[in-house]
Every structure is written in C-alpha cells, then in structure tokens.
Amino acid sequence: MLLEVENLVTRFYTSEGVVHAVNGVSYNIDHGETLAIVGESGCGKSVSVRSIMRLIPQPPGKIESGRVMFKGRDLLGLNDEQIRKVRGNEIAMIFQDPMTSLNPVLTIERQITEALEQHWKMSGAAATQRAAELLEMVSIPNARARLKDYPYQFSGGMRQRAMVAMALACEPDLLIADEPTTALDVTIQSQIVNLVRRLQQQTNMAIIWITHDLGVVARLAQRVMVMYAGYVIEAAPVKELYGNPRHPYTLGLLGSLPRLDAPPNTRLFSIPGQPPDQVALPEGCPFAPRCHMVIERCLHEMPPEEPVSEHHHVACWRKDDVGNGGPRVRQS
Amino acid sequence: MSGNHKPKVLLSVQNLKKYFPIRQGMVIRRHVGDVKAVDDVSFDIYEGETLGLVGESGCGKTTVGRTLLRLYEPTGGKVFFDGQDITRLSPSEMRAARRKMQMIFQDPYASLNPRMTVGNIISEPMLYHRIVSRADRDERVRELLEMVGLRAYFAKRYPHEFSGGQRQRIGIARSLALEPSFIVCDEPISALDVSIQAQIVNLLEELQDTLGLTYLFIAHDLSMVRHISDRIAVMYLGKIVELTDRNELYDNPLHPYTKALLSAVPIPDPVIEEQREIIELEGDVPSPSNPPKGCNFNTRCPLAQPHCFEAEPPLVEVSPGHHVACHLVEPTETA
Ligand SMILES: Nc1ncnc2c1ncn2[C@@H]1O[C@H](COP(=O)(O)OP(=O)(O)OP(=O)(O)O)[C@@H](O)[C@H]1O
Ligand SMILES: Nc1ncnc2c1ncn2[C@@H]1O[C@H](COP(=O)(O)OP(=O)(O)OP(=O)(O)O)[C@@H](O)[C@H]1O
Ligand code: SF4
Ligand SMILES: [Mg+2]
Ligand SMILES: [Mg+2]
Numbered sequence: 001m002l003l004e005v006e007n008l009v010t011r012f013y014t015s016e017g018v019v020h021a022v023n024g025v026s027y028n029i030d031h032g033e034t035l036a037i038v039g040e041s042g043c044g045k046s047v048s049v050r051s052i053m054r055l056i057p058q059p060p061g062k063i064e065s066g067r068v069m070f071k072g073r074d075l076l077g078l079n080d081e082q083i084r085k086v087r088g089n090e091i092a093m094i095f096q097d098p099m100t101s102l103n104p105v106l107t108i109e110r111q112i113t114e115a116l117e118q119h120w121k122m123s124g125a126a127a128t129q130r131a132a133e134l135l136e137m138v139s140i141p142n143a144r145a146r147l148k149d150y151p152y153q154f155s156g157g158m159r160q161r162a163m164v165a166m167a168l169a170c171e172p173d174l175l176i177a178d179e180p181t182t183a184l185d186v187t188i189q190s191q192i193v194n195l196v197r198r199l200q201q202q203t204n205m206a207i208i209w210i211t212h213d214l215g216v217v218a219r220l221a222q223r224v225m226v227m228y229a230g231y232v233i234e235a236a237p238v239k240e241l242y243g244n245p246r247h248p249y250t251l252g253l254l255g256s257l258p259r260l261d262a263p264p265n266t267r268l269f270s271i272p273g274q275p276p277d278q279v280a281l282p283e284g285c286p287f288a289p290r291c292h293m294v295i296e297r298c299l300h301e302m303p304p305e306e307p308v309s310e311h312h313h314v315a316c317w318r319k320d321d322v323g324n325g326g327p328r329v330r331q332s
Numbered sequence: 333m334s335g336n337h338k339p340k341v342l343l344s345v346q347n348l349k350k351y352f353p354i355r356q357g358m359v360i361r362r363h364v365g366d367v368k369a370v371d372d373v374s375f376d377i378y379e380g381e382t383l384g385l386v387g388e389s390g391c392g393k394t395t396v397g398r399t400l401l402r403l404y405e406p407t408g409g410k411v412f413f414d415g416q417d418i419t420r421l422s423p424s425e426m427r428a429a430r431r432k433m434q435m436i437f438q439d440p441y442a443s444l445n446p447r448m449t450v451g452n453i454i455s456e457p458m459l460y461h462r463i464v465s466r467a468d469r470d471e472r473v474r475e476l477l478e479m480v481g482l483r484a485y486f487a488k489r490y491p492h493e494f495s496g497g498q499r500q501r502i503g504i505a506r507s508l509a510l511e512p513s514f515i516v517c518d519e520p521i522s523a524l525d526v527s528i529q530a531q532i533v534n535l536l537e538e539l540q541d542t543l544g545l546t547y548l549f550i551a552h553d554l555s556m557v558r559h560i561s562d563r564i565a566v567m568y569l570g571k572i573v574e575l576t577d578r579n580e581l582y583d584n585p586l587h588p589y590t591k592a593l594l595s596a597v598p599i600p601d602p603v604i605e606e607q608r609e610i611i612e613l614e615g616d617v618p619s620p621s622n623p624p625k626g627c628n629f630n631t632r633c634p635l636a637q638p639h640c641f642e643a644e645p646p647l648v649e650v651s652p653g654h655h656v657a658c659h660l661v662e663p664t665e666t667a
Contacts, residue, residue, distance in 0.1 A: 040525040141615070155616045185388035186552065187613045190596035194612060212526060215555075215598030218605045238602045256530035257600050258559030267537065268559065270530035274495045 001069075002173060002206050003052070004028040008066035010044075010051045013059060017279040021047040021061075023230040026305075029223075031173065032200070034207040036221035036238070038214060040275050044230040045210045049176050053091060054083050071173070089119050092167035094160070096179040101163060102151040108135070108162055109147035112169055119170040134165040138195055157188035164196060171203060178210045193220055214257060218242065223311070226250050229276050229286035232305060236312040246314045246322045248293050285317070293318050339378035341412075342546050343400070343514060348373045348409035350392075350399045354621055367621045369395040371570035372409070374647070377514075382540070382547040384561030384578070386554055386593075388617060391567045393550045397516040400548075401433050402426055413514070431461055434507040438519035440499035444491040450477075450502055451487030458509045476505040480535060497528035504535065508543070518550045533560055554597045558582055563653075566590050569628040570620050572647055576654040586656045589629050627659065635660055 006026050012019040022044045029035045037045045050056055052068045052075055068075040070091070075083060087093075095101055103111055112131040116122040122130060128147070135143035138161040151159055160180060167175060177196070181189035197220060200207060211217060217224055218238065225235040226247065234247040245251045255269035273290040276282055282289060288298040297317050305315040316322065351366035370392045377383045385393050398404045400411045402418060411418050418429055437443040444453055451473045458464040464472050474484040480501040491499055500520060507515055517536065521529040533556065539545060551557045557564060558578050565575040566587065574587040585591045592611040599605055613632045618624055624631050626641040633640065640659055647657040651664045 040527060139614075157616055185617075186554070186596045187388065187592060188616070190598075190610060191612060193598075194610065213598070214526070214600040215605075218600050218602040219598040221602075242600070242602055253527055254600070256527055258533075258555045267534050268530040270534055271527040272531070274497060274528065275525075 001028050002030050002071065004067075004069040005048075005052060006067040006069075008048060008051055008068070009064040010047050010056060010061060011064055012061050014279075020230050020278045020281055022051060023281075025066075025227075025230075025232050027225055027232065027235065029174070029206045029208060031206055032204045033223070034200070034209060034221045036217040036224045037208065037210045037227060038212060038217055038224060039227035040212065042278065043227045043275065044278075045227055046178055048227070049093075049178065049208055049210065053087055053093065053176070054078075055087075055093075088115065088172075089170050090172055091174045091176065092170065092172040093176045093178065094163045094167050094180045096182050099151065099159065101166075102159060104151055106150070107147065108149055108151065108154070112147075112162075112166055115166055115169045130169075131165075134169055135162065137168075137199070138162070138165045139191070140165075157184055157191065160184060160188075160192055161195065164192065164199075168199060168203070172205055174206045174208070175200075176208045176210075179212070180209075181216065182211070182213070189216070196220075214254065226253075229281060230278060231286060231302075231315060232313075233287065233315045234313065235305075240309070240312050244312075244323060246308050246312070246319045247287075247316045248291050248318070248322055249287050251322060252290075252292075285315075287316075293321065339381070341376045342379040342414060343377040343548075344410075344412040345376070345396075345400055346374050346410045346412070348396070348399060348411065349407040350395050350404055351407045365621050368570050368623060369620055370399060371620075371623075373567075373570075373572050374409075375565055375572060375575055377546055377548060378562075379513075379546055380540075380544055381562040382549050382560055384557035384564040385548060385550045385567060386552060386557050386564060387567035388552065388593075390617065390620065392570045392620070393567055394518055396567070397435065397518050397548060397550055401430065401435060401516060403435070431463075431510045432512050433514045433516070434510065434512040435516040435518060436500075436503055436507050436520045438522050440496050440503055440523060441491075443503055444499060446491055448490075449487065450489055450491065450494075453491070453502065454487070454506045454509055457506065461510060463510065472509070476508055479508065479539070480505045481531075495528075496524050497531055500524060500532055501535065504532075504539070508539070511543075512545070514546045514548075516548045516550070519552070520549075521556065522551065522553070529556065536560070554594065555599075566593065569617060569623055571628055571657065572655075573629065573657050574655065575647070580654055584654075586650065586654070586661045587629075587658050588633050588635050588660075592634075627657075 008022055008025045010022040012021055025048050039045055051063050056063060063076060109128060109131055112134060113127040116127045116130055131147055132144045135146060140146055140158060140161055154162060181192050193216060209220060221238050224238050224241045225232050228249050234250045245254055252269060252271040256271060258268060271290050276286050284300045285298040285303055288294045303315045303317045305313045308314050308319055348370055349372055350370040351368050353363050354365045354367060355361040356364045373396060385396065387393055399406050406419055421429055454473050454476055455469050473487050477484050477486055482501050521532050524532060549560055561578045563576060564578050564581045565572050568589050574590045585594055592613045595611045615632050618631055626643055627645050630636045630640045645657045645659045647655050648663060649655050650661055
C-alpha cells in the first residue's frame with residue numbers, strides 16, 4: 001500500500017468555537033489507483049488531504065490524532081525539513097485556482113525549472129529542455145515559445161495544464177488534485193481529466209481526486225469515498241457505489257441528479273435541509289436531521305463505519321435496509 | 333410544451349447585438365475595438381415554457397439575459413415582449429414593463445443587500461412600484477416567503493444568517509414580488525451544493541406550474557438544463573449555434589460544437605462512462621474582441637472545411653423546430 005491514513009482527526013480552534021473538520025477518517029490508496037473524495041462544501045475533503053501533507057495552518061488548525069503511513073513512514077512524525085522534501089517530490093498537489101500556486105511575476109519556464117533544480121539538481125539548457133517537454137506533454141501548443149510567458153498570458157485551462165506540468169515535473173508517486181477542474185469549462189475540464197488519466201497510465205502514479213461532481217467521479221475514479229460533516233459515511237469501488245449505494249445520503253445524492261433517461265416533468269429527488277454546522281455537530285449520526293430513514297438510535301449514537309461487502313464500507317445504522325427492501329428513493 | 337395548439341410567443345428576440353467598446357489611452361479614450369459579447373442572436377420564447385441557454389464561460393449568456401431586459405442597452409436588434417418592442421420604450425415606460433420581467437442571479441451572496449432585513453429586501457420592489465400598501469406589506473412578504481419554502485418569521489432576519497440555498501430562495505421571493513410573467517434565471521444553482529440544487533430546481537418548476545411563469549434558464553450544467561428546459565439554445569462566442577427541442581438536442585445533436593460539448597459532460601454513471609466515446613476539442617475559445625473570420629467555431633472544429641474559414645454559416649431550420657448554424661449540416665426536407 002502506498003498510503004494508509006488511519007483515524008485522522010483535525011480541528012480548528014476559532015473564535016466561534018471548535019470546528020470539527022475531520023472526525024476520524026481512514027482511507028488508503030495504492031500505486032496506479034485513483035480514489036475520488038466527494039461531498040458537499042465544508043464537509044472536510046480538503047482538510048482531510050491537506051492534513052496528510054501537513055498543510056494545515058496551525059493555529060487555528062490542529063491535527064489531533066491519526067497515522068499517515070506513506071511508503072512505510074508516518075508523515076505526521078516527520079520534521080518540517082523532511083516533510084518539505086516529501087511535498088512536491090513524492091506527493092504533488094494541484095488546486096482549484098492555479099493562480100494561487102503559480103507565481104505571477106515569474107515566467108512559466110522559471111517556475112518549472114525551479115522545481116527541476118530543487119528535486120533533480122537539473123539546470124541550464126537541460127532544465128529548459130525538460131520544461132519544454134513537460135509543457136508539450138500537457139498539450140500546450142508551441143511549448144518552447146510559451147515557456148517565456150507569464151501566467152497572466154495563459155488562459156484558465158492553459159494555467160491548469162501548466163500546474164499539472166509542474167506537479168508532474170518530479171514524477172510524484174501520489175498526485176492530489178483538489179477540485180482542479182471546478183472553475184473550468186466542460187470542454188476544458190474534459191481535456192484536463194483525459195490528460196491526467198493518460199499521464200497516470202505512463203507513470204503509474206496514484207491519484208486522489210477531490211470533487212463534488214459525481215459525473216467526473218464516474219469518469220475517472222476506481223474507488224470513491226463519500227464524506228459528510230467530517231465523516232466518511234460510505235466508501236466503495238465506483239460501480240458498486242453508483243449501482244448499490246447503501247447510505248441514505250449517497251442514495252439521496254445520486255437521486256437528486258437529473259438523469260438522462262428520466263421521462264420529462266419528473267421532479268428531482270431532493271434531500272431536505274442542509275448540512276450541519278461543524279461547530280455544533282448533532283449528537284449521533286450527523287445526517288439524522290435530514291434522513292428519511294432515521295430511527296431513535298440514530299439520534300444518540302454515531303454509527304461506526306462497517307463493511308457491507310469486502311470493499312464496501314458504510315456508516316449507517318440502517319445500512320442493511322437501504323436499497324434492500326427498505327424505503328427507497330423514488331425511482332425517476 | 334406538447335399538444336396541437338400553437339403556443340403563444342411571449343418574448344421574441346430579433347438580431348440582438350451587444351458590443352462592449354474597448355477603449356485605450358489615458359487622456360483621450362480612443363475606441364479601438366469591440367467585445368462582441370452578443371452578435372446577432374434571434375430566438376422566441378413561448379408562453380409557459382423554459383428555454384435553456386447553455387455555453388461555455390464568456391460566450392455571452394448573461395449578456396443575452398441582461399440585454400433582453402434592457403439592463404444593458406442593446407447595440408442593435410429588437411426585443412418584443414407580449415407584442416411590444418421594448419427596445420423603443422422610454423426609461424419610465426421600461427420601468428413599468430420590467431415589472432413583468434425579472435431576473436434571478438447566480439450569486440445568492442452578492443445579490444442581496446447585507447444591511448436590509450429579508451422582509452425589506454422582498455418588499456422594496458413592491459413599494460417602489462406601489463403595488464402594495466404599507467399595511468398589506470407584511471402579509472404579502474409572509475405569503476412570498478412561504479411560497480418559496482421559507483418560514484414567515486425569517487422576514488426579520490438579515491441575509492448573512494442564511495445558507496446559500498436559503499439566500500437563493502430569498503432572491504426568488506424578491507423576483508416574484510411583482511408577479512412577473514417572465515424570469516431570466518442566470519445560473520441560479522451553480523453556486524449551490526448538489527443536494528441543494530435539486531431543492532431549488534424543484535421550487536422553480538413548482539412555481540412555474542402554479543403561476544404559469546416563463547423562464548429563460550441560463551446554465552453551463554447541461555444535465556440540469558436538459559431536466560428543466562423544454563427547448564435549448566447552445567451559444568458559442570456570441571452566437572447561437574443550435575436551437576431545438578431538449579430531447580432532439582440530446583438524441584440528435586447536429587452542430588459539431590454541441591456534439592463535443594455533450595460528450596465532454598461526464599455522466600454520473602461509471603458503466604456508461606466506461607464505454608463512452610469522448611470528442612476532445614483542442615485549444616481554447618477565441619477572444620470575442622477578435623472572433624475568427626467565417627464560422628466562429630472554425631479554430632476548434634474537427635470537421636472544418638476551407639469554406640468555413642470564408643463565410644459565416646447562418647442559423648437555419650434544418651428540420652421542423654431544429655435550428656443549426658453549420659455549413660456541413662444540410663436541411664433534411666425543403667420547407
Ligand atoms: N483555516 C481554517 N480555519 C477555520 N476553519 C477552517 C479552516 N479551514 C477549513 N476550515 C473548516 O473546516 C471544515 C472543512 O473544510 P474543507 O476545506 O476541508 O471543506 P471541503 O470539503 O474541502 O469544502 P469545499 O468543497 O468547499 O472545498 C469547514 O467547516 C471549514 O469551514
Ligand atoms: N460590462 C462589460 N464590459 C465589457 N465586457 C463585458 C461586460 N460584460 C461582459 N463582457 C464580456 O462579454 C463576453 C460575454 O460575457 P458574459 O458574461 O455574457 O458571458 P457568460 O456566457 O455569461 O459567461 P459565464 O458562464 O462565465 O457567466 C465576455 O467576453 C465578457 O468578458
Ligand atoms: S444512521 Fe440513521 S440517521 Fe444516519 S443515515 Fe443511517 S438511518 Fe439515517
Ligand atoms: Mg475544498
Ligand atoms: Mg454569466
């Protein structure tokens with residue numbers, strides 16, 4: 001296993017109270033695999049991956065507990081110097097907004113060669129040559145000339161591709177993509193998704209892809225982890241999750257998507273209410289206030305994450321009733 | 333929109349243009365060119381229907397919506413609302429006409445005044461147009477809040493106390509206050525979480541059924557547009573490239589851009605995704621200040637012929653109700 005995260009707990013101590021951002025999250029990923037993390041805004045997707053790279057501002061943040069085994073080392077036990085070497089080198093990250101990670105006053109060339117110098121001790125003509133190859137690899141036309149450009153001279157899609165080129169410059173074992181295509185148009189999003197998939201086949205890197213787009217997940221992931229209010233509430237191989245969702249939230253989420261094969265004028269299924277405030281999480285299951293299957297027990301006890309089949313885990317007291325003769329989301 | 337009776341055209345947009353001038357120079361602001369945000373767009377919207385308007389960022393969707401309400405002055409073209417050309421109305425006549433034409437915005441955070449209570453936000457347009465007395469005001473606000481699924485006592489609160497979905501409901505209540513017949517919905521769900529999007533779409537559909545509203549629904553989420561629309565117009569770089577019935581668009585897209593756009597949208601079903609053929613478009617959308625000669629799409633079109641770089645294809649009705657602007661698409665029957 002390349003990465004094993006166990007029982008990660010991350011909180012933020014703010015003036016409004018303690019934000020329970022990540023509440024005991026466990027997952028793992030192997031070489032060549034793609035894991036998608038989905039969930040609504042604020043449910044802890046970014047914090048759960050930023051914590052493993054130790055990119056949480058402390059204070060107000062604090063990683064309270066957990067273990068992050070990466071190639072046999074616990075990343076949470078490394079000193080700052082050691083973790084810096086891991087970042088960018090063995091684990092690379094791309095973000096939603098490329099402008100936050102590209103330096104606006106340096107040319108694209110300078111930014112890529114800097115990474116090459118740091119990690120491969122490559123410099124001069126060799127580094128420039130490699131930088132041009134990387135830009136070509138991410139399908140930027142006329143790559144050698146475009147190296148001299150500044151980020152503002154690139155379109156949004158080109159910047160995101162340049163980010164991918166930089167992230168891959170050091171041939172990381174793990175690429176973490178935090179909503180890298182959310183701000184992009186569908187045709188450009190499709191270019192980036194296909195590009196990353198192609199590169200993964202060449203390098204066998206592992207990918208963690210954070211998104212709230214269940215279509216993108218279906219296109220690129222092998223396994224999916226659904227988060228809600230800082231908890232993993234369901235995790236399964238992608239076809240299993242879409243074909244046989246076993247948590248009422250996942251079921252509702254999939255049901256609330258418009259379907260191509262639905263007859264006209266069918267109303268969408270909609271989950272009532274909104275996600276809880278993570279400063280004041282309800283006792284028991286965090287989904288209980290919105291759940292159509294709630295029972296007394298849900299209001300008092302948090303259901304543990306338990307297997308329903310070999311690779312399929314669910315945290316719900318009524319997991320055996322969901323999609324199994326129990327109440328169902330109206331079929332559209 | 334089925335049935336044999338001919339539906340009434342509520343809104344007719346003819347050759348609408350909106351150019352934004354580009355000026356240069358510090359002292360003397362020279363007019364050096366134009367952003368052709370909307371460039372000769374024509375379509376009708378029937379009473380009671382939802383026309384979807386889709387296309388990528390910057391293609392001119394919002395500008396179409398704002399220009400047809402005359403929130404922007406058109407550079408050219410006409411807009412008939414209920415038979416009346418509103419581009420010729422004086423400012424005061426336009427204010428009266430606008431009661432019937434409202435807009436819901438993408439950003440539920442920015443579009444509500446943070447210093448006003450929800451009650452005041454909703455009643456402001458009614459008081460301005462003098463369609464409600466101060467005495468009846470609270471009753472009407474309460475009615476509107478309940479209509480959009482909020483509690484009446486929310487009227488005393490301020491926007492920051494609400495979630496994104498609730499703020500969007502407040503925006504919808506405000507736009508309903510004047511009892512409009514037509515609403516431009518400009519990406520009303522894009523800023524919301526998936527589980528909240530369905531709530532708002534259902535609300536819009538219910539309101540349409542009960543109040544007989546007509547919508548122009550702007551979005552870039554094609555699956556949601558397909559769900560809510562009766563007909564759909566696809567825009568690219570300031571022009572409509574295809575316009576047809578929603579099922580026809582998905583079952584039989586004819587414009588190469590529509591085909592690529594539909595194939596780029598991932599379908600939330602891993603079994604379908606596994607077998608799907610994806611048409612990947614190269615490059616980016618050209619700048620609307622310097623559109624290519626000939627067909628707008630020729631820089632990215634996988635099928636472009638020499639002729640496409642010379643002449644601009646007109647929007648032609650190739651089969652009943654199916655309009656396409658592409659040199660390679662031939663009419664299936666002569667009208
Ligand atoms: N620096 C911070 N200070 C205080 N709270 C924070 C901070 N960063 C994150 N949080 C809180 O932690 C929780 C989890 O945030 P996170 O960014 O992981 O959400 P997310 O699932 O990535 O959401 P999105 O889809 O909006 O990116 C949220 O409630 C958020 O408000
Ligand atoms: N007030 C303005 N002044 C100058 N240019 C403008 C103005 N409003 C829009 N534009 C330009 O007109 C073009 C069309 O913009 P518009 O906002 O209509 O696009 P859109 O399709 O709504 O995009 P999005 O999906 O990003 O909202 C863009 O190139 C934009 O930069
Ligand atoms: S544990 Fe109870 S409340 Fe939570 S999802 Fe399951 S049934 Fe619903
Ligand atoms: Mg995030
Ligand atoms: Mg817009």
